[in-house]
Amino acid sequence: MAEVKQDQVPQTVGFLEVILTGPRMSGFAGPAWPRTCTIYVAIADEVVAWQTLPFESDSDDFKKWRLGIRVPVASNWPDLSLDIFVERADFLFRRRTNMVVVTREGPHTSGHTAVISRARLRLLDALVLGDMDDEEEEKTMKRRRSEVMEGNPRLLEGTVPFGKAVKLQDWELPAPGDEHGSPRAVVRGRVDVRMNLRPAAFFG
Structure with missing residues (x-):
């Protein structure tokens, strides 16, 4: 195993x-997801968390569904992105018979799994520039920025909280026979995302 020199280890900021x-x-099948869907969260192309999505819209599991993580970041964090993607398993495993059953729910893209929607949030845009959509959200972000300028110790200097509904998108191929058509982005779903960047000293 190669030894990593101490000065090569990024310092957590x-x-x-x-x-x-x-x-x-989204769509007529929503808001619940197919039974075999899992949502993943990745930073710098490394998956850091995942959880099965709720598949019954009226159940407590759907209402209480929550995925939370805390990840250390180095000084290069403005160059990173938060990636969210939904993967659908195209098979079910039956324990009693030890059989794998291929499912046909939605477009069948493989014999194993398929990514059906994704989103990317640049940390610089979200936590510094403020990725805002409407006037109300802009007012909220301005208020939060003033708190930061007054010296809010709960946030890393120069950053603001992020909170919005993020679109999960996929590419849809043109209809058969449409020679001049091109793939288009379609919204497959949404998820509420909240992010904060806290200084390392905040956790002692």
Whole structure:
């Protein structure tokens, strides 16, 4: 095993806190997801958390669904992105018979799994520039920025909290016979995302 020199280990400058709630699928099948869907969270192309999505919209599991993580970040965090993607398993394993049953729910893309929607949030845009959609959210972000400027010790200097409903998108191929058509982005679902970047000293 190769030894890593101490000066090569990135120093932790803070902890990125991410909370996902309210995952809902778009379209007539929503807001619940197919039974075999899992949502993944990745940073710097490394999966750091995952959880099965709720598949019954009226159940307590759907209402209380929550995925929270805390990840250490180095000084290069403005160059990173938070990736969220939903993967659908195209098979079910039956324990009693030890059989794998291929499912045909939605477009069948493989004999194993398929990514059916994704989103990417650049940390610089979300936590510094403020990725805002409407006037009300802008007012909220301005208020939070003033708290930061007054010296809020709960946040890494220069950052603001992030909170919004994020679209989960996929590419849809043109209809058969449409020679001049091109793939288009379609919204498959949404998930509420909250993020904060806290200084390492905040956790002692």
